[in-house]
Amino acid sequence: MTSPAREMTQISGAAFVLAEEKSANLQESTVIPLVVDLDGTLVKTDLLLESVVALLKDRPCYLFALPLWLFKGKASFKQEIAHRVSLDPEVIPYRTELVEYLKTQRAQGRSIVLATAADEQIAQRIARFVNVFDLVLASDETINLAGEHKRERLVKQFGEKGFDYVANESKDMAVWRSARKAIVITDSQRFAEVVGKRAEIQGIFKKRHEGLAEYLHALRPQQWLKNFLIFVALLRSPPFLRASTMEK
DSSP states (O other): OOOGGGGEEEETTTEEEETTOOHHHHHHHTTSOEEEOTBTTTBSSOHHHHHHHHHHHHOGGGGGTHHHHHHTOHHHHHHHHHHHOOOOGGGSOBOHHHHHHHHHHHHTTOOEEEEEEEEHHHHHHHHHHHOOOSEEEEEOSSOOOSHHHHHHHHHHHHOTTOOEEEEOSGGGHHHHHHOSEEEEEOSOHHHHHHHHTTSEEEEEEOOOOOOHHHHHHHHOHHHHHHHHHHHHHHHTSHHHHHHTTSOO
């Protein structure tokens, strides 16, 4: 059987769609909401890690509080960080091809939803800046909106197979299982094939290979170098080691 990735036609140098998709299906797609993940999908980085780096850069004393917050659970940990850090959405590295695609879909009348495991404060800040989302679903102080929690929330909101989902990681497989169609951020044909067993692949955004300057900018080396030793200590703490086995 021909793999989903081989049945796709390239457009705009980054996105792929099924070549045989009919106009009737395109009209139907504008009725189905398009749900988008945040970390690694809409943006090229992990905003929780960015937030922790920013917090420790300005107030290193919080190093000793991080394990205590983490011990209370991932959702509570994210909220504690979000209360103390205000990331500037203008300097976050976005996946620009995806942002343009979302704007085009919304202009055609489609509802665009941001669904993320990031804390709701950070998610709302990003959503206001991108200015393309009709609804934001995110983690709060009790629910870490990832994996099965995200799938259940989306099914409750839109019904089984009542939404299309854009994401980039294996942790999103649970959500794709209940999605009508999948849009994948990947360079791996094998990964696309695995996703295709859970939901019909509508398209793929390749992870565009950046120039050295843009790549370094996304990594924020000036922050990482300053906080390297701090993170070594944090990662070796018992609460963090226990949490590493938890779902993101």
